[in-house]
Amino acid sequence: MKPYMAVFYSRSAEETIAWAKDYAKTLKPGDTVLLIGGMGAGKTMVAKGIAAGMGITDEVTSPTYAYVNEYGGRLFHFDCYRVESEAQAYGLGLCDYFDRGGVCLVEWSENIKGLLPADAKKIAISGEGEGVREIVF
Ligand SMILES: Nc1ncnc2c1ncn2[C@@H]1O[C@H](COP(=O)(O)OP(=O)(O)O)[C@@H](O)[C@H]1O
Numbered sequence: 001m002k003p004y005m006a007v008f009y010s011r012s013a014e015e016t017i018a019w020a021k022d023y024a025k026t027l028k029p030g031d032t033v034l035l036i037g038g039m040g041a042g043k044t045m046v047a048k049g050i051a052a053g054m055g056i057t058d059e060v061t062s063p064t065y066a067y068v069n070e071y072g073g074r075l076f077h078f079d080c081y082r083v084e085s086e087a088q089a090y091g092l093g094l095c096d097y098f099d100r101g102g103v104c105l106v107e108w109s110e111n112i113k114g115l116l117p118a119d120a121k122k123i124a125i126s127g128e129g130e131g132v133r134e135i136v137f
């Protein structure tokens with residue numbers, strides 16, 4: 001784990017996306033980032049910004065039904081909200097994505113705790129509705 005945490009206060013979805021675009025510069029291929037926060041916190045907004053920062057021009061939408069959306073082998077965006085157990089996730093082959101050399105972004109990683117890479121980074125977002133978000137990273 002890195003020895004410090006930083007905080008960014010975002011006042012809008014646009015500011016969150018712009019922050020995430022910049023944060024993407026700190027990522028290397030193979031990195032996993034856990035996007036932590038409740039429903040509507042802004043996890044998918046962060047994913048959109050990271051994709052933009054990586055030069056990915058496809059629209060990034062929540063992969064709720066597919067579990068994982070893949071962007072050219074460079075970015076894998078997980079939404080584990082509907083994952084019922086680690087055994088199910090394992091059976092679906094979700095762990096395989098962590099070894100494919102792309103950046104992995106994981107929403108609702110709580111549901112696949114035992115399958116996550118030990119060195120995963122974290123972005124924790126607090127807040128909801130319209131307004132300020134506290135982003136700890
Ligand atoms: N500061 C902010 N940062 C991110 N999203 C915000 C912010 N303020 C309001 N929002 C709104 O909150 C919602 C976040 O949605 P989303 O990123 O899909 O959440 P999650 O993936 O965490 O469930 C969007 O409708 C967005 O417009």
Ligand SMILES: [Mg+2]
Pocket residue numbers: 043044062079107
């Ligand atoms: Mg989401």
